[in-house]
Structure formats: structure tokens, C-alpha cells
Amino acid sequence: MSDQPAPDQPAPDRAPSEPTSYGFSTRALHVGQDPEPITGAVTVPVFQTSTFAQEAVGKHSGYEYARTGNPTRTALERAFASMEEAAFGVDFASGMAAEDAILRMLRPGDHIVMGNDAYGGTFRLISKVFAPMGITWSAHDLTDPQALAGAWPQNTKMVWAETPTNPLLTVIDIAAVAAVAHANDAILICDNTFATPYLQQPLAHGADIVVHSTTKYLGGHSDTVGGFAATNNAEFDTQLRFIQNSVGAVRGPWDVYLTLRGAKTLAVRMDRHNENAAAVVQLLQAHPAVSTVFYPGLPGHPGHEAAVRQMSGFGGMVSFRAAAGRDAAMKMIESTKLFILAESLGAVESLIEHPGVMTHASAEGSAFEVPDDLVRLSIGIEDEADILADLTQALNAIN
Ligand SMILES: *Cc1c(COP(=O)(O)O)cnc(C)c1O
Secondary structure, eight states: OTTSSOOOOOOTTOOOOOOOOOOHHHHHHHTTOOOOTTTOOSSOOOOOOSBOOOSBTTBOSSOOBTTTOOHHHHHHHHHHHHHTTOSEEEEESSHHHHHHHHHTTSOTTOEEEEETTOOHHHHHIIIIIIGGGTOEEEEEOTTOHHHHHHTOOTTEEEEEEESSOTTTOOOOOHHHHHHHHHHTTOEEEEEOTTTHHHHOOGGGGTOSEEEEETTTTTTOSSSOOOEEEEESOHHHHHHHHHHHHHHOOOOOHHHHHHHHHHHTTHHHHHHHHHHHHHHHHHHHHHOTTEEEEEOTTSTTSTTHHHHHHHOSSOOSEEEEEETTOHHHHHHHHHHOSSSEEOSOOOSSSOEEEOTTTTTSGGGTTSTTOOOTTEEEEEOOSSOHHHHHHHHHHHHHTTO
């Protein structure tokens, strides 16, 4: 009985995603998305229902109550798990809801290690919500796995990595960090939001759970908030589903439908994001108003070699420091016409923001604080010439 407090049975329809020899885009379009059997509808319907009729007491289609499972959500979960080449996947109400469910696998006294430029929301969740409940944490430079191994904190059960990171685009060698975690009986969680499964599949490099904010590239159209967790470990999957069903961080089917629809074009969008970002990096490197450019595709980037090993493209996120400091960065951000000044990232339209004040304000005064002259760009899929022209005029305004 799914509306009762303690169901820990996985939904019976939840077979591991079918192994398939199809390529990435084909899987994104077809896995979990067979035509609907009654009408032949080609697109997965929005199953706008909270409950499901049962033939007899306890005899049902595999769906009982929509907090526990909904067919629209199942379709997304199968498709996205397949994109990550994972056996299991769970859709969540937001990226933070997915993170929260993963962190609830810890117990008081457990320690979590995170990267020293973790996403501000992750830092806040761990340090302000989980720490008061008895989870201890520490931040480390995960680009140096040997140093982490040498300074391994007692009772560490989980390592939380993000690669590339937000907003400094630091690259972490997933296989190397996974090896250190596993040697110490800990698991590795990898936030794959920036790279997407099209450019990077962390489970294949040894991560135990992959987490996404599907609000970003997977949805891709700035119209929904969502999260996703994928794993090959059946026990973790069961735990995550139990936590989700107990806590209730699920989405309605409309939002799920929009995210699934958005992800159908992930591969073609990412190709365009990659191309446009590469052109922007060239422009920024040549502009006197810019001091440092952060992009994993740059040969001089400290994580470039790891990025080449574990990514098939470098993505659409670019950050840079304004040579003339904070005020110049602010003025430049407010001078763009095409780039929209907004939080978030990974959508079709280009966005610009000031991480220090906007997305990473919760990190102020901590080791997670970012330079105040840092500008973050989410390069969209507009025409390259228009993107370059807008950035050029905005940079000229501060030069
Ligand atoms: C946005 C983001 C999150 C949080 O996801 P929400 O969907 O906003 O809850 C987590 N990690 C990264 C890297 C993000 O960019």
C-alpha cells in the first residue's frame, strides 16, 4: 500500500533499463518510450493521476499511488538511466531533492568529503542541514587524490565530487578519486550536471551514484526544475526509492514530460553548446578586458588531460575573471543584450551571471568563496556570430 508509511518494495514495473546496442541519441529517444499500448500514442502521455484502479485488493498494474510511481516518470527514469548506461535511475523534484535523498543514506557520526569548490547549494545542504543532524564533513582539493588518501578523515562513508565544477570548471579525475574512495570503503557520488551523460558517464569511471540537476542541460529549455540519480547498485536504488517514497520529493507528470521531451535533443544541443563555447573561449582569450579563462577544453587548464580522458566534449560552460576587477565584472554582466542576466545554466538561451553575488552567495566567507571578479557564462545555441558580437560589445564597455 503505497500511501502507507513504510513501503520498501520497488515498483514491480521497474526492470533494470534494457541493455541495448543502440547509440546515445537513439536510446534517449526510444528507451522506456514505446508507443502507448492502448491508443498507439507515439509520445509518452502525461499520466495526470494520483491513483490507479486495482483489479482486486493488492492486484494492480504495477502502479498504485503516484508518489510511489507514475508511468510518465518511469519512462523518463528508464530513458535517463539508459543515457547514463546505468541499471537504475530515479527522478526527483529538483537536483537538491536528489542530493538530499542520497545524503539521507548517511547516519549520524558518518563523515562526508566534498570538493573544495562544490556547488553552493550542495555546500549549504551538507553544512547547514546535514551537519546539525550529526553528519560531519570536510572539503578537500579533489584534483589531488593522493593528498585526499593521505588525509583521509575517519568514518568517511561518502565522497561527493562534481566535474567539471560550478563555477570554476575544475576537472576531477573520476577514476582516481573513485579508487581512493573504494580503497577506504567509501562510495563516490558524482554530480554530472555540467557534463551531461552525453559528454561524460561517471559510473563507467567508477562512481557509485551519478546525480543531476535536470533543470539544466537535460531539460535544456529553462522551463522545469528537476533532479535525477542513477546507479548500477540495486541496493542503493532500493534505498533511494524508499527515501523518496517516504519523504515525497517527487514531481508532477507535466514537468517530467517536459524534461523527457527536452532530453530528446540533448545530443544535438550539446554539440552546438560545445561549438559555440569553443568560439567564445577564443574570443575571451584574445580580449584585453579578460584576465583568466576557465574552460576544460583549454590545453593550459590544469584538468585538461583528465577531461580528455573522461569527456567526449568540453561543454557549454565558460567562466572568466575581469582584468579590471569586481566592478568591471558587474558592469560587463549588465551590458549584455542577448545574454540574459539570470541564475541557472544549460538551456538553449545564453545566460550570464555573477557567481559571487548570485549563485554562490551562500559560500561567502568559506573555503567555497569564489573570486569577486568572476563572470560565469552558460553558452546557448544561438547563432555563433550573435553570441560573439554581444560579448564583444559588453567587454568593450569595460575595456
Ligand atoms: C543547479 C545545480 C544543482 C541543484 O539543482 P536544482 O535543480 O537547482 O535543485 C546541483 N548541482 C549543480 C552542479 C547545479 O548546477
